[in-house]
Amino acid sequence: MLQDNNVRKLYIRYFDVGLSPQTHEAIPITPIRFQEKGQDFDIVPVIFIQNKVMLKSGINLEELAQKTVRLVEEINAKNKIFCRQIQIDCDWTLVSKDNYLKFIELFKKISHTKISATIRLHQVKYFKKTKIPNVDTGVLMYYNMGTIAADSLNSVYDRKVAKKYLKSLKKYPLHLDFALPVYSWAVHIRNQKVIGLRSKLNVSALKEDKNFEQTGVFFKVRHSNYKNGIFYEENDVLKIEAVSSEDLKEMADDLNDNSPQKPNEIIFYDLDEFNIKNYEKNIFKEVVSYF
Numbered sequence: 001m002l003q004d005n006n007v008r009k010l011y012i013r014y015f016d017v018g019l020s021p022q023t024h025e026a027i028p029i030t031p032i033r034f035q036e037k038g039q040d041f042d043i044v045p046v047i048f049i050q051n052k053v054m055l056k057s058g059i060n061l062e063e064l065a066q067k068t069v070r071l072v073e074e075i076n077a078k079n080k081i082f083c084r085q086i087q088i089d090c091d092w093t094l095v096s097k098d099n100y101l102k103f104i105e106l107f108k109k110i111s112h113t114k115i116s117a118t119i120r121l122h123q124v125k126y127f128k129k130t131k132i133p134n135v136d137t138g139v140l141m142y143y144n145m146g147t148i149a150a151d152s153l154n155s156v157y158d159r160k161v162a163k164k165y166l167k168s169l170k171k172y173p174l175h176l177d178f179a180l181p182v183y184s185w186a187v188h189i190r191n192q193k194v195i196g197l198r199s200k201l202n203v204s205a206l207k208e209d210k211n212f213e214q215t216g217v218f219f220k221v222r223h224s225n226y227k228n229g230i231f232y233e234e235n236d237v238l239k240i241e242a243v244s245s246e247d248l249k250e251m252a253d254d255l256n257d258n259s260p261q262k263p264n265e266i267i268f269y270d271l272d273e274f275n276i277k278n279y280e281k282n283i284f285k286e287v288v289s290y291f
Contacts, residue, residue: 001276002041005284010038011087011267014045014075017053017068026053026064028071034079043081044116045072048089054096054103061099065106072111085114087139097131104133119176121145125168138174139267142251143181143243148197150189152217156181156241159250166258178255179267180287182275184242186219190233198230200274203240212238245283252290262291 001007015031047068053059076083088107092100108115119138123130132138145162146155169176186198206212211225211232221236232238252266266288 001281001284004281007041009042009044009265010271011044011046012038014047014072016048016050017064018050019052019056024056026056026059026067028067031071032075034075037079038081043083044085044087045075045083046087046089047072049100049103051091051093051096054090054092054099059099061103062106065103065110069107069111083113085116085136086111087116087118088133088135089118091118091120092130094129101131101133104135108134116177118179119174121162121165124172124176125165127168127172132172132174135174137264138172138176139179140169140176140255141179141269142255143179143269148187148194150187150192150194150237150239152239154217154241155187156184157243157247157251159254162251162254166254169255169258170260172260175261175264176259177263177265177267179269180248180251181243182248182268182279183270183272184240184275184278187239187241188230188232189237189239190235196230198228198238201228201238201240203242206238217241242278245279245286248283248287249290252287256290259291266291 012032016029017026018029019025020027053064072083072086075081086107088104090100104115104117114137115135116137116139117133117135119140121140121142124140142162143156146153146158148155183199186201187194188196188198206219207214209227211221211223211227212219213222217240219238219240221232221234221238224234225232268284
């Protein structure tokens, strides 16, 4: 798939930054281990910083920036990776924004590399309040727009929700690239309450499973059973939230119509064998051609 689409760049999650349950200090969570070298690709390390890290009072941001840069450099050195850019992913809030913006400044200064940051739709619309990180480019995460709920709406992509924000793109001062979703999940509902998200559920297999009965995007559990290690009680409901090829084209069309300038990149999230099987081979080129 990568060869067919002439993909040269991979955004790879290196590690998360969270808080230790014992000490409440910032720590790296599950750093990546490379099983094979990605020498044919331009690799961009992605660091996801949990918002609670930026909410911690008295946090030493300079030390955090130094440790984060050092760990990226250690992973790169061990795997002989040279990177031209690092991406910081954080869903910062009005309360955490001062710490986050300062962290970005320090990280940029210490790392001596180009920095990109993920941007959410609400941060585009209300940028005067949420502010704009001092990065080289932003990546608009054009997904996770709604609330994960027991209703029939799709929380991954909802055009009605998106349209409330799209017109704001023309006023946003930072250059944006776009990240589009190619993942799906099922919302596990019991007694009208969401009890979890189930990833990598094969919808075709569900349709053939006599324990489940389909009605639109919902699958009702007819008989209690285990599937992929999860127990489903009789009358539980699974709501499938997915993004079709037509949805992707619609997204591209809407973004293109509302963008003040062309994106340099279209990023698809996320690269996973299970996700890619759900799309025809040429969809990625088709989507990119809209811009």
